[in-house]
Amino acid sequence: MNETIPVSTALPKEACASCALARNARLIKLGVEIEGWDYLVALAGNPNTGKSTVFNALTGLRQHTGNWPGKTVTRAEGGFLYEGRRYKLVDLPGTYSLLSTSVDEEVARDFILFGQPTVTVVVVDATRLERNLNLVLQILEITDRVVVCLNLIDEAERHGLKIDERALARSLGVPVIPTVARKGQGVPELLAAISDVASGAYVTRPHRIRSLDPQVTRTVDRLAAEIEATFPGLPNTRWVAMRLLEGDERIAEAIRRRELGDLSRGERVEPVQERLALEAAR
Amino acid sequence: MDQQTLNSLKPGQRAVIKALHAQGLERRRLMDLGLLPGTVVMAELVSPLGDPTAYLVRGTLVALRQEQSRRIAIEPVLEEER
Ligand SMILES: Nc1nc2c(ncn2[C@@H]2O[C@H](COP(=O)(O)OP(=O)(O)OP(=O)(O)O)[C@@H](O)[C@H]2O)c(=O)[nH]1
Ligand SMILES: [Mg+2]
Secondary structure, X not given: OOEEOOHHHHOOOOOOOOOHHHHHOOEEEEEOOOXXXXXXXXXXXXXXXXXXXXXXXXXXXXXXXXXOOOOOOOOEEEEEEEOOEEEEEEEOOOOOOOOOOOHHHHHHHHHHHHOOOOEEEEEEEHHXXXXXXXXXXXHHHHOOOEEEEEEOHHHHHHOOOOOOHHHHHHHHOOOEEEOEHHHOEOHHHHHHHHHHHHHOOOOOOOXXXXXXXXXXXXXXXXXXXXXXXXXXXXXXXXXXXXXXHHOOHHHHHHHHOOOOOHHHHHHHHHHHHHHHHHHHHO | OOOOEHHHXXXXXXXXXXXXXXXXXXXXXXXXXXXXXXXXXXEEEXXXXXXXXXXXXXXXXXXXXXXXXXXXXXXXXXXXXX
16 A cells, blocks of 8 residues: 655756655655554644644545544554654544543543653644643653644634744744645655654754742652652653642552553563562562 | 622623632643633533533633533623623
């Protein structure tokens, strides 16, 4: 089911070899072939922002899309090859937040926090930017490998909205790529940005809130160290520590049942089981 | 006089959020849905059983149960102010 986009044939002669359009010629959609990937990319964002449309454009698959929120309820996986690297792309259910999640949203939250994506692409609705930035800022708190896909630019224009994406990229500290995913507009630029952030060619400087009280910082660090000891290899232990300090019952329950970050274990499942066996033997 | 809360808003009416009378995760949820003091909301549709009600908040319809909407203090926006 491989499919190459013959974009290069349509290029004007003077087009530079390194520009996004020329680079797009190096996209090969791999459908469900995801074995042996080099980079893992997550598609996150509020409900109904075009995540599955972007997923389909890159993998050639046909994830369910439509104009109402909540269509994607579990994660879908697909692959593509770009400039000689294999990517596994994960389409997630829409979520407004990493903090107060509904059941559908938990799938997305768990993957963003514990799935260890190389790059997280946050697909945002250009017509509802203020609302969408809540999730963007939460994700920037936990990872620096982020690309913002500023989608539905056509809708924004129709409403007379003009977004200064360069100013937005400067304040967020990560690439912001305007797209009309349904028409494939901006997809070459999006691919180039994903690749540059994945390889480290583009070094991001994510916007973070740095006003934690020193005493809170100490407590968070101490608790995070204990979580780390209980769940070896678990990413984002400081985030988990902060939720516990806030009294988040569901995170506390996941800790009690040792279910936290099931996704992050993979080959690291052994230390956890060893620990459990040790405790059972006591 | 008691402060008016969001559950009393009729379809088509608009109001400004004044305060959230909720704590912890419940408060967080409301804020994550875009309901913060100063936000303008409009009641849109009431479901057949009267609960939940859909409100237009920051360009998106958000469904709230009574038990959530009665924790949101509002001040109605009068027609002539629009
Ligand atoms: N006008 C316009 N429509 C778009 C664009 N991108 C996606 N859409 C449409 O927006 C709707 C939602 O797209 P989806 O890809 O299903 O959105 P999603 O983020 O996966 O939605 P959930 O899985 O429900 O969270 C669909 O009707 C798409 O065809 C775009 O750039 N412009
Ligand atoms: Mg979807």
